[in-house]
Amino acid sequence: MLVLAELPAAVQEQVAACRAEVSALHAELPRWGLVVWTAGNVSARVRCREAIGTDLMVIKPSGVGYDELAPERMVVCDLDGNKIVDGTPDRLAPSSDTAAHAYVYREMDEVGGVVHTHSTYAVAWAARHEPIPCVLTMMADEFGGEIPVGPVAVIGDDSIGRGIVETLRGHTSPAVLMANHGPFTIGPDARFAVKAAVMCEEVARTVQIARTGQTPGNTVQPLDPALVARLYDRYQNVYGQR
Numbered sequence: 613m614l615v616l617a618e619l620p621a622a623v624q625e626q627v628a629a630c631r632a633e634v635s636a637l638h639a640e641l642p643r644w645g646l647v648v649w650t651a652g653n654v655s656a657r658v659r660c661r662e663a664i665g666t667d668l669m670v671i672k673p674s675g676v677g678y679d680e681l682a683p684e685r686m687v688v689c690d691l692d693g694n695k696i697v698d699g700t701p702d703r704l705a706p707s708s709d710t711a712a713h714a715y716v717y718r719e720m721d722e723v724g725g726v727v728h729t730h731s732t733y734a735v736a737w738a739a740r741h742e743p744i745p746c747v748l749t750m751m752a753d754e755f756g757g758e759i760p761v762g763p764v765a766v767i768g769d770d771s772i773g774r775g776i777v778e779t780l781r782g783h784t785s786p787a788v789l790m791a792n793h794g795p796f797t798i799g800p801d802a803r804f805a806v807k808a809a810v811m812c813e814e815v816a817r818t819v820q821i822a823r824t825g826q827t828p829g830n831t832v833q834p835l836d837p838a839l840v841a842r843l844y845d846r847y848q849n850v851y852g853q854r
């Protein structure tokens with residue numbers, strides 16, 4: 613089993629920086645109203661394969677309240693989801709979604725961060741097995757189209773991770789609504805994945821409200837696919853400070 617204290621100093625520094633980032637990013641989940649109690653988690657990949665033969669991942673400890681999290685309590689695992697000797701108490705277990713996060717990291721090398729929440733409106737669409745249609749320019753910007761639904765999958769093995777990968781591989785959306793469960797989001801880093809979770813809940817809420825206000829002749833209207841592609845390209849490549 614890998615022992616963090618025996619890894620090269622540069623890898624230990626990478627892990628320490630990742631722990632600090634992942635710990636801080638968990639505060640964004642209650643801040644943006646994405647979780648109740650402990651029902652959400654964030655992880656990040658540590659790119660250290662060249663140094664030690666494998667990447668690692670950092671994820672929150674299972675069931676620990678967000679105001680009790682700290683960098684030194686973030687759990688370090690290999691990409692099979694096995695906790696390494698990371699300086700935390702042996703009894704401190706990683707998130708119950710660790711297997712899902714680890715599967716995504718193994719199968720999608722471009723992914724550097726994974727987030728899971730049970731945010732209310734996104735879960736409501738997941739309960740209906742209904743993709744969120746691309747009817748807002750914000751959806752074109754952030755998701756490049758609809759937010760898809762993934763298969764029913766049960767926590768504890770690779771099935772949730774497999775469902776995330778089979779749905780999102782080759783898809784522009786960084787978010788998937790796992791059926792009857794809730795959103796998982798991915799990104800090149802953990803901050804990107806957290807933003808995707810925030811925007812997923814925002815558009816899930818807005819489109820739901822738009823749908824409830826429909827009257828005959830005034831219904832939500834999908835955006836033209838060519839316009840969606842143009843907006844997505846602008847937002848991903850021009851928007852903000854470069």
Ligand SMILES: O=C(CO)[C@@H](O)[C@H](O)COP(=O)(O)O
Pocket residue numbers: 650651652653672673674675676706707708709728730767
């Ligand atoms: O969906 C589930 C449990 O069914 C999990 O996503 C929890 O809601 C968060 O679990 P931990 O990360 O605290 O283990």
